[in-house]
Amino acid sequence: MTLYQKLATRLREHIQHDFYKSGDKLPSVRQLAQEHGVSISTVQEAYRQLEQEQLVEARPKSGYFVCIPKKDNLPSISRPPQRPLEVSQWEEVLNMLMNRSGNKGVQLQHAMPDMKASTLKPLLKTLSDLTKQKPELGLGYSDVRGSEELRMQLCRLTVASGCQLHPDDIVVTSGCQEALSVCLRAVTEPGDIIAIESPSFYGSMQAIKAANLKAMEIPTHPETGISLEALELALDQWPIKAIFVTPTCNNPMGYNMPEEKKEQLYRLAQSYDIAIIEDDIYGDISYQFPRPKAIKAFDQDGRVLLCSSFSKSIAPGTRVGWIAPGRYRDKVTHIKYVSSSMCPVLPQLAIAKFIRIGGYAKHIRQMRQNYEQQRDHILNAIKIHFPSNTRVSFPVGGFILWVELHPSIDTMKLVERCREEGVNFAPGPLFSATGKYRNCFRLNFSEQNKEKREWAIKRLAAILHDSDTRIEHSAPETSALI
């Protein structure tokens, strides 16, 4: 290694380990030359190298700065099949779910938030106190719509997303998964068609399957979400019953649909007189503050069913989700009752208190900052280690991102190989009704341990670079490529 390469490696490490963070000013050329006892031109050479890697940038008259990760290598807009299809891929989803517990190694596959934050302590304390001091509150049957205390706090909370709700407009559910399933069943009959983003969260797609519905996947832009033009074409062509979107901090791509576009989407639903199921589960951990408006904020006639839970903003184990079902309230209440009767009360009361005393606001403020930092870190790590033809989404909230590899890579095979080496991710086909996105995968970056994540990204990259393990598509799958 030459002198300048050594210096570049050193600086690269400093950036990766957050010694210098995105946007930070780096030491001047002169300073570095002195510090390391090398010539000015060696330092210049090192900086030029890092510039080429898009890790640092020179600003005229100011010196060198750590690049703020950019969205210059976004995945392409998706091109799913242009007709309603049955959802497959359950085997693949189950396979991943089953590996939840037994799995060794670094877990980048699940959409699991950071649950070690000290800002969660007041919540855990309340839950522990309630369980100890008032266990009887948790024993009986209670309101099938959920605890009124919590529904009141949810009304307060959703002001931030532009909604004006009354406690009677809310139905508490067992997580957002139940919310989505209940809403789907409330607005459709078996055989109906649902328009969805593509790629889409596998849990929603499997719910579409279980409700005997067909999925009409709509081309989706990695920065602004579902294509309204494509959606309108589909609405003209097919008897679509509802639109199902995750427009804020989308899973798996992490984009926010711009607010004007949200309003347009609402108007479109209005003109075709169909419902919108809006999954807002990541909405509260948008990096932007105040958080973006929900589509529900534009709802004038109750056609938007807003779904959410505290699984991403607090922890999935709470299983506290909810629906603001608009005009579908009665049907939603029926299906929720039938689906699992009422929800456990103590977690609801604990979360209600957490919101009331301001603990929730404090917690998500911290999470927002934390996840945004982790995002910069993982984007840099991917840029440094992955093949240069890699495309990556640019999350503006939440803690997951979408990676698009060269079309010759089959992530269903890659996932097995990586699992053996202790790195786990969610392969792309899970996010498609028909097993598309074979060259894509989703990564979680909620983990605060940067060394661990960096090790995993490096391993992944090494397997990708290793030509022996370069996995070619087998013939029948080629057609499913985007």
Added chain:
Amino acid sequence: MTLYQKLATRLREHIQHDFYKSGDKLPSVRQLAQEHGVSISTVQEAYRQLEQEQLVEARPKSGYFVCIPKKDNLPSISRPPQRPLEVSQWEEVLNMLMNRSGNKGVQLQHAMPDMKASTLKPLLKTLSDLTKQKPELGLGYSDVRGSEELRMQLCRLTVASGCQLHPDDIVVTSGCQEALSVCLRAVTEPGDIIAIESPSFYGSMQAIKAANLKAMEIPTHPETGISLEALELALDQWPIKAIFVTPTCNNPMGYNMPEEKKEQLYRLAQSYDIAIIEDDIYGDISYQFPRPKAIKAFDQDGRVLLCSSFSKSIAPGTRVGWIAPGRYRDKVTHIKYVSSSMCPVLPQLAIAKFIRIGGYAKHIRQMRQNYEQQRDHILNAIKIHFPSNTRVSFPVGGFILWVELHPSIDTMKLVERCREEGVNFAPGPLFSATGKYRNCFRLNFSEQNKEKREWAIKRLAAILHDSDTRIEHSAPETSALI
């Protein structure tokens, strides 16, 4: 009041307040005469009066004894409409659910167990310890089939009902309600017909409605359950997809289907090659020990989907239920995942430990005895206070019973009037797909406070006797009478 009437009243009170219990020997005629300073013939007259009321019986050469409640006034075998029908009555069910919390007075309407028992303490302690000491166990996503620890204990537990299960044969659910809903969806397509007992638990019937199925109600005997003859006729006539029964400590009638009949029912399902969904939620609190076998015990080819929960044997608020889905395991796992993803972990771990250390066995032993005593008490109270044409089911497990009044009584109207006076029950039409059983209702007797219950039974009876409030059917409803 004459002397003998006064003495009879006195003795009646003693019996009602359990000073003398069912089967106890009463004081001799001579003894009573001395004690109360009355003549032998006055005591004889009093005893004759109580004999007429079927409260006491004379045994030759032994004296007088408190009657053991008998099943001589059972409701008639039901005669539901002989065709598959859509389920209605949701408004009525919701109305009752909504009154859960706000209601004043004595609550005899919900199938809520006794949750004040000291035998529950070890469970509550474990839950409180876990919540305090290992909150992290409760935070993440976990196995969609439920905690393995619990599934292992469930295998142990179900040996008592004659089942041989492996942890992999079990899927944990959010209560028995989710279990039923998931199983229904797993074995049917929309539009299919399900055969059910009549009357049936409203939660199952509403699940049939929500899954777009039709209910074929089958005549049901108040002592032995669903009529196999009628069922076979229906199976010949209609393309029935599955049989849905609660054969052990049935809700609402409290019968046990005899074990031979359970086996016959299984053979019938086999010969028509259809599935059986068996709701065993009350099975563990059968008064008989060891508890009766489940239909699942006779299952040779995995066509029985056994559903249960700890809602009746422990407390509904735990929301821990489960399915042994037999050959439908993969479909059941899919629908359970879609329905609400995984279940909260800490209650599962706490219950697993409760079973493991023997706390559960101890608790249900106590509950069995307790509920059997309460049953005798409420049956006596009904016998004493209600009109003599009242028919009452004779529960052999659980804590609910079914009352059939004179056909001229409309319990949908009665329930409103009684609510105003602070007595709440579940009116009959909720237990029918089409609003039948208007002259019937269900009562809960888990409450240990006998005075409170006796007061409620007296109030109810008074309203029934009060000719001003005698409620006649309005014309259109008459046809729905049994």
